[in-house]
Amino acid sequence: MRVAFTIDDLPLWPHTPYPDGYTPEGIAETFIAGLERHGISGVYAFCNSWSLLERPELARVLDAWCAAGHHVANHTHGHPKLNEVEAARYIEEIDLADRHLARWTERAPGRYFRYTLNQWGDTEEKRARVKAHLDAKRYRAAEVTSWFFEWRYNAAFEKCLAAGDREGIAWLQASFLEFSVAQLRYDVELCRRQFEREIPGIALGHNVPFFADVFDGFLQRLIDEGLEFVSLDDAANDPVYDRAASVVTPEFLVYQQKLARAAGDRPVRIAPDARDDFDRVEAMAA
Template sequence: MNDTRADRPLQIAVTIDDFVLWDGVPAVDDVSPTDTTRSVAKTLNEYGLTGTYGFSHTYRLDNEPEHMAAFDAWAEAGHHLGNHTHQHAPLRWMSDDAFRNDFEIAEKYIGHLIEAAPSKYFRYPMDMSSGSERRRGEVEEYIGARGYRNAPITSWFSDFAFIVPYFRAVTLGDKEFQAQIRNLHVSTAVDMLYRHADTARTLFGADAPLIWLVHGTPISRDTLAPIFEAFLERGVEFVTLDEAMKHPMNFGMPPCAESFTNHLQRFALAAGIPKPELDLEQLGEIINFAPIPGIDTMSTYEEGLFKPLAKRVGAEYDWDWS
């Protein structure tokens, strides 16, 4: 991956989503969510990133209460929790009452840990706040009345796409494949950070503090340190979520969009400029890496995660990857 843009110092607030991964997504056999959470939390602490906010849905606690240990381990390591709803379903798939109920179920599980944080944050599942300005406004009023602020995502690198390929590489036992995809994970993180930074600079006339997302996955556990090293080599400064939230890019609200887009990408769409995203060739390289018959990346997500989720919340399956 050739990044021709000049590296420059940037400020980013690191956030971690879904360290208890969604049911239906394959996991490396010897890695539990609690193991991954402890490892990610330890790496954050080693780089001075104490007090990092994590946003993890709570649905798996219904049937697998042992995963509460991951939430506890996150807090015990000195990090903070926000509300990410219970089932991790997009707002547009749920009625107003159902969405609020989902929010409150998550509070029942981890509200005591959320209350221990210096600020109360909420993150929409997939950072998707519906195609309806009215409905999003009502949600914003609802969470505001409960003392929360929306913590959006203004930089990501589609790291969810690496979960199944990394599982395949580990399953195959091919050390070279595993090293290759870890290196790709790191280089993609760097590349997409600067693509988002360039977009923010175009939109706002100067660099803005980015709220950066990575999921708590086995591959993140194994690559977070080299990602941070690559960032630091380029002059990245880590800031707190509270500090990043002072910038209007992060507390302002772009128009809603139906597609799978983050907060900054929606600002770009509204301004009529290209949104920062992986091109199809890059995405294809990732999702097709280390193939195993019967374990297709996109089919795994659609059949194992999104379609069952839609059925569970009583929604027609409707997903726009663009």
């Protein structure tokens, strides 16, 4: 398994409160240290510039990220969802981030954009306009073949934290490692079926407290399972990704699932052998 690892929403939006003891700077440091410990360099963080205007001191997070040998890329200014706004509004958001993130993105070897919630547009008009704008601005869409639902784990974690439920937290942390492996293997298998060969995957983790706490164990576990980390360029250069943003998809799905649905298949989102754990997480998060 070859996978490029990426991080989204670094730093998180200003309206998302952090639990006591967690800060954007501290979480970024945890990611940087974990990546260094496992010899993973040149990781792209997909950033929203709005938080940097609200709290200019957060520029330090991106400075530290780049100083550690990682890269910054465009994830819109304020994280609007393409399925909920007009194309013109979304394009403005791309351009705002383009301007406000330039001092970091210009240092990166590649010009990448990640669609928020990986939504390519719910109408053909929107999809085509936004894609044409990205092409004109020489942005490449950074696709996602795997992510680990750490938002849901984080929601359950914050509930446990507030309730002082240490057993719950320990269970979530142990479960997440098993879930990540099951989900990654499932995603790899769906890619193999969809593209009729093994492709380099692109994995995504979010900048949330729960994920920072388990990050070191997560990387170690994936390496133990035989995963080889590659650069985003290495993965994105595979022609399999030429179909990024090529079809209208109203749903929140990863790359191979979108293309499978466009072809009439209906693969499920969660690895079937991890479903029970995931249902328990959802119940804890509710």
